[in-house]
Amino acid sequence: MTFSQAAFSIALLLGLGCQGPSAAETDAPPSAEETKGSRPEVWETKGVIKRIERDRGTITIHHEDVPGYMPAMTMPFWVESADQFEGLAEGDAVTFRFRRGEDGKHFIVSIKKR
Incomplete structure (x- = not known):
């Protein structure tokens, strides 16, 4: 292997190692553990x-x-x-607490007049 071939191989390996995450890795929604x-x-x-x-x-409301x-x-x-x-x-006029259900709806947990 010549010096120029070795230099090219090293540069290629370094370039691949510095590559960012793939599209599949960045487009995936976060897991439950990640969002918890x-x-x-x-x-x-x-x-x-x-x-x-x-x-x-x-x-x-x-x-x-x-x-x-x-x-x-x-x-x-x-x-x-x-x-x-x-x-x-x-x-x-009220103060209330709410949560988001898995279906995307928002549910009142507690509500009281102010």
């Missing part, structure tokens, strides 16, 4: 009840910003129990 602890499982915020739909099991998770917006939240409707009315 990266965001809280339950968030707390304040809002105003805009609509109560007992038949659908939802309370639509205009909520404040949830730092690191979502901006302020009006959206439906599913109740975990029909008891959560008790004592609430449209227009009430």
Whole structure:
């Protein structure tokens, strides 16, 4: 092997060793272990009840910003129990805790008037 062939082989090996992750490695969604602890499982915020739909099991709330998770917006939240409707009315200012279900829906864990 000549000097130029050896130099080329070394440069080629070094170049391959410095290569970044493949597209398959970077495009894959994070595993449950990777995402666990990266965001809280339950968030707390304040809002105003805009609509109560007992038949659908939802309370639509205009909520404040949830730092690191979502901006302020009006959206439906599913109740975990029909008891959560008790004592609430449209227009009430509330503080509530919620979680995101595996199906992407957001469920009220607890809710109380402010």
